[in-house]
Amino acid sequence: MKESYFNFKDSYMKMKVKVAARQLSQTMAAAIETFHSSGHLKSDSLHTAEFCHLMDNLFDSLNSSQVRNHEGRKFRSALSGNSPHLEFWYDMLSKINRWKIFDKQGKLRNNFKFVDGWLTSIRAIILLWKKLQLQGITFLNLRNLNQDPLENFFGQIRQHGVCNTNPTCQQFVAAMKTLIINNLSSPLSKSRNCEDDFYEFLGNFGKFIEKYSDTIDQTPETSCSNTIVDTPDSTDEIFLEQNYATAYVAGYILSKVDVLDCVQCRNNLFSNDVILNQHLFVTFKENDERTRLNYPSERSAQLLV
Structure with a gap:
């Protein structure tokens, strides 16, 4: 978390999904619960922690990339017939419909489009999954439904050259050819709004032209020393x-x-x-x-x- 995530001096910062994902994450909920347990926060802070847990699970449930759950995060797994996604989504639909959002002046507002966006996305995926089940599909990785790969590709096109933010058709084709030869290996911008999509080409031009040499990995033997670093026995002086x-x-x-x-x-x-x-x-x-x-x-x- 950064201070800029709470004080939006940059107008583009508040448009980034990763800012909301980090503010409403399990780490944020764990930090709130930690400070409540240590007496630094009041008991009503646990309601904020509960909301962070809900939103973190919602992000996970719509962004799964593995068949099985990842490190105990049950909603990070693929959607299947016996996964907990559907029950959780139906519960979230009822909760989102009861959300009351207030502006900075404390007035109740009903014109926030992201609420309708959440409802539409959840209902659309439920409908899509019912249709896929009729076709014999047993699981669905929901990360494949987002447009991050396309946005990452366009981002790499814009990075080709010094600042290729508005390329012509010829410049776009030339940049795309270069990226294909480089196996789309140009680094992604630190200010990007998407996660790494982890997609790779089936063929790699770099491997086609590289020369292989037989080398022997000589790993030195490791030995265990009984010498223990003399460090203080207590961390009481640390904040x-x-x-x-x-x-x-x-x-x-x-x-x-x-x-x-x-x-x-x-x-x-x-x-x-x-x-x-x-x-x-x-x-x-x-x-x-x-x-x-x-x-x-x-x-x-x-x-x-």
């Missing part, structure tokens, strides 16, 4: 907010590290007690009762400070 974030980031780093099969190493890197105060935010980030995230020890968290 509570920083402590929550540090523990979460340390756990993410540990998930990317290939830890040796050494009991002493794991005992020093990971915490055996997941109920430590510094792990409060990490526990709220779990998608269900199963433990999937890493809980670092105080030594590991201290190394990031």
